[in-house]
Amino acid sequence: MNSLDPHAKASVVQFGAPLSEAIGVMILLHGRGGSAQDILSLARSLYDPRLCYLAPQAANHLWYPNSFLAPRETNEPDLSSALRKINSLITEAAEAGIPTERIFIGGFSQGASLSTEFVASHPARYAGLMTFTGGLLGPLGTDISHEGDLAGTPALMFCGDPDPYIPWPRVEESAVVLRAMGADVTTYRYPGRPHIVTAEELALAAEMVKTAIANFNL
Incomplete structure (x- = not known):
């Protein structure tokens, strides 16, 4: 592992349709x-073949x-390495003919924060952003x-309050930043919810995914 770029050769687990x-x-x-493998368990709730x-x-x-x-x-340098890893997946998708407006990005906890940071630092029209506590x-x-310019990118931001790692005010501040960049952001605050992803959150995210796919320009 390269200590200056620790995620460069990170393995990628794939599920669903082949990229091609x-x-x-x-x-x-x-x-x-x-x-x-943990995070791909969410894919079953957000699945489209x-x-x-x-x-x-x-x-x-x-x-x-x-x-x-x-x-x-x-x-650093881990954060920049992580952002580059995500960007390499975006590039891979583009090479397969899939533009950013047909790419969803999401994650849980540290992955949710990284998802938010990536979209804000690599602005484009994405199919959707889903941050489960970040x-x-x-x-x-x-x-x-x-x-x-995030050009109307739909974004869902979920978080418990209080959460042991993610203060609710930071979720609100992040939503303000994304809205100023042109994203269509909806936040969901769950008083007393533990540091988990709930069935309600997944149902809301699945509905966003379904709507976004219906509007793909194919």
Whole structure:
């Protein structure tokens, strides 16, 4: 493993349609200590046989070492490596003829924060963003704004309150940033919900996926 680019050769678990035959892609990112197989369990609730589901495996089961609220430099070079890994999957999809507007990105916990950070730092029209307990990276009280146009990308942001890792105010701040970039963001706050993904969240995400696919320009 390259210590400067730890996720460069990360394996990618695939589910659903082959990339060469798929009409769209869903990239799913696992949480701290999790695995690609773990996060692909969500794919069964978000399943469409025409989609290719891709789940990269983070080196040492974590995308970056410290809290998403830590100074960004303390999460390097892992964070930049993780963002490059996702971008390589976007490139792979483009080479197969699948543009960003037919690519969904989502994740849980650390993977949710990484998903949010990727979309904000690589702005384009995506099929959808689904963040199951996460938000943009950076210490509380600092500027987390990004530049660029998300061109109406639908985004669902779910979180319990209180959550042991993700403060609800950061979810709200992240939603404000994404809306300013042109995303269509809906947030869902669940008082007292533990650090999990619920059936209700998956049902809401599945409905968004269904609507987005119906509007694909094929």
